[in-house]
Structure formats: C-alpha cells, structure tokens
Amino acid sequence: MLLHHEIDQLNAEYAAALDDRRFEEWPEFFIETGRYTLQARENFDQGLPLALMALESRGMMKDRVYGVTQTIYHGPYYTRHVVSPARVLSQIRNEVCAEAQYAVFRTRPGGAGGGVSEVYNVGRYIDTLVRVEGRLRFKSRLAVYDSEMVLNSLIYPV
C-alpha cells in the first residue's frame, strides 16, 4: 500500500512537471538508462515497433527537451494530465511493474483553437520502476495511447 501511494505521488509529480512546463525536470524521473516510449495502441497490440517517440536513455530525453524548448518551431500549447490511481502488477526484488490510465487535455492559448480545452491523448502508462537512493524512478515508461489520429503537433512527452 505504501508502494501504491508512492507511485501515485510519482505520477502526480511527473504530470505536474510536464503541465507546469518544467521540461528540464522530466528526464530526472528516469534512471540514466531509462526508456520512454510513446506508442499507438494499434501498434502495441500487434507487437509492432513503430512508436511516435522512443528514447532510450536520459541523454536522449535531455536532447528531446532541448529540441522542444529551444529549436522545434511549434505553436505552444498547455497540457493537463489527469491520471487515475495506479495499479501495481508485480514487485520482484527492486523492480515494480505498474499501470495507470491517463487523459491529457490540450489548450492552445492565443487564438488557435479559441482557447478551448480539448481531449488530446488518452491511454495508459505501462511502467517499470526501480528505487534509486530511496526514490522511485522509471526504468521504463511506455505510454500507449488510444487515439489513432495524433494531432499533428504533438511536441511534448505525455
């Protein structure tokens, strides 16, 4: 139960970091060799490898963050993550497997989309967590989204 509580806190911190646009903190949720994958459900269900984002180390994540914040030309948008309480699937030694359902809403400020909030990306997180120096971090976070049509400007990690 303590673990369940910790995972919910981690998910809440992760969501807040992204939604507050503290992108530079995002790689810190992972271990150095951590993986982040954002994949359509259709590909995941069929075991296909194609993914919208597949980052295989914290270094790649930092690179992505640099791209997002410094170089990629895009219309900025706000995100808002609402995440259900997680369920713990297994715990073997130091390694925990957990899943959580999420919905991300998008709001484009300044005219585009009229400032209305809309459903952006819904799915589930499939996570492997390890404890490092007393704190849980992602060894792997796989976000599998239902939406086939990803609005063409998906820029930020989910």
Added chain:
Amino acid sequence: MLLHHEIDQLNAEYAAALDDRRFEEWPEFFIETGRYTLQARENFDQGLPLALMALESRGMMKDRVYGVTQTIYHGPYYTRHVVSPARVLSQIRNEVCAEAQYAVFRTRPGGAGGGVSEVYNVGRYIDTLVRVEGRLRFKSRLAVYDSEMVLNSLIYPV
C-alpha cells in the same frame, strides 16, 4: 485507509479489464447475485427505474459479454476510463458503500470519427462491495451518467 486503497485498486483493475477488452473477466468483479446498472442521471434523480443496462446476476452479465463479443453487430471502439480516488461512504459489517467519479473516453479506430478520442460518458459509480474469500467484489455497481445523449452505439459496459 487500507479499504480506500483496496477500492482504488479494484476500480483500476475493473477499468483496465474493460479498456483492454478482457470482457470475459468483467462478470468476475461481481458476486454471483451481483447487479450492474447503467442509468441516466435524470432517471436516477427522479427515482425512475428506466436504465440503459440492468443486469441482475453474473449469469446475465456473461450473457451480455457473449452478446458484445459474439453477436452484436457494431463498429468496435476503444474505451479509456479515468477514475478519481473513491470515497468510502459507509462500512457496515461486511458491506462497504463507496462512490467514485469517472470519465470514459472513446476512440473509434479505422476512420470513423477520424481516430480522435472524445468524451463519451461521464458520471459516478455508486457501489456496494462485499469481501469474498479475501477479495472485494461488487454486490452492486450503479453507474449514473450525466450525458443525456448516449451515442447510439453504447455497447460495452461502463
């Protein structure tokens, strides 16, 4: 608090079973004489009996699942449940009453709706739970939804 934790886990497992389309597991969340009701808020508030689904045993649920998976002709769609932490209303002997807010998003793959995820059904679960062989199960789950207009293809339980 332990109870609260258990209910959140149950809700997460329930949601995952439906969203992963493991429909055959769905009746197992209920006791043998369990009831599942899906009702519009308008009818619920007025005490009217009309409900979109009213299943009064696990047998009826299995029948429904058979219908959903084998016989009902429908355009398949993905669902995604996001459920708030539950609140425990009462606990009398073996029986727990609890409620939780939910939002279900729908994504129709393969063209219809363009693969965009949309708000499908929002409402609250009003639950009576009992412990059977150490595990919580629904004696009754009543899903009361706000949406008046249920998109005509509501096929799967919520």
Added chain:
Amino acid sequence: MLLHHEIDQLNAEYAAALDDRRFEEWPEFFIETGRYTLQARENFDQGLPLALMALESRGMMKDRVYGVTQTIYHGPYYTRHVVSPARVLSQIRNEVCAEAQYAVFRTRPGGAGGGVSEVYNVGRYIDTLVRVEGRLRFKSRLAVYDSEMVLNSLIYPV
C-alpha cells in the same frame, strides 16, 4: 501517507458536493476566513490579480451560493469533476500545501448542446489546508484553469 489519503478523500467529497448540486455544503469545506479563487493560468503565471471568482470568506461563498441557486438566471448544467490523486508539497505545523490536477466536464440537459458531455474546465487545484476539529478544511483553494475561453455561462464554482 495518511495525510495524502485524507486529501484525496476531501477532494472526492468536494467534487461530489458540487456535482450532486449540494451547493449549500460547498462553503463548509473552507474555514470561516477561507479564500476561493478561480483564475486563468495566463493571469496566474504572470502574477496578475484578475480572477473569474475571488471569494475571501465563507460569508462571500454563501452569498455566491445564494446567487447561484436563487437569483442568477442561467441555463442549468451538470458538472462532473475527475480529480487525480493529490501531491503533498509541504506540511508545516498545522498547515498543508497540496496540489491536484482536475478536469471538469459539463452536460447541459434538455436540448442545449444535445445532452452531450464536453470538456469544460481543466486545471489544477493549489490548496492550503488546515485541520479544524480533526477535519481538514481549505484555508485557501486556488483553481488555476488552462482554458482561456471560459464558456460564458460558468456559474458554479469549480
């Protein structure tokens, strides 16, 4: 962890009170000198004071509730709050700071909007809580919403 649990319960009760339209209970979630603020993210981020609602005591909240239920002419609508597990930011003596992500869905019954549920207001709660007679209450609840365009009939507190 107990605290985290209590906050989630409080958030669930708060949401249920509003969504069940028990508006007269809403001020009771605050201390007598409690503050409720509903503010656009744009203003919040820039430190601007403009807010859609800024109520500085329970008395003002009661007044607002009176307005909502008795005097303001408006098309009624249902709300549904889905709130993520909270994260506790700090706890100093009696005072707890916490945040939670929320999404509010709106359903207009009786024709307007066709009874479809739609994303209404998404954002985060930034809360200061104190314990009064053993129960947590809001010293301050600030709801910062992403949506720039607030549908013109935002009547009820979020």
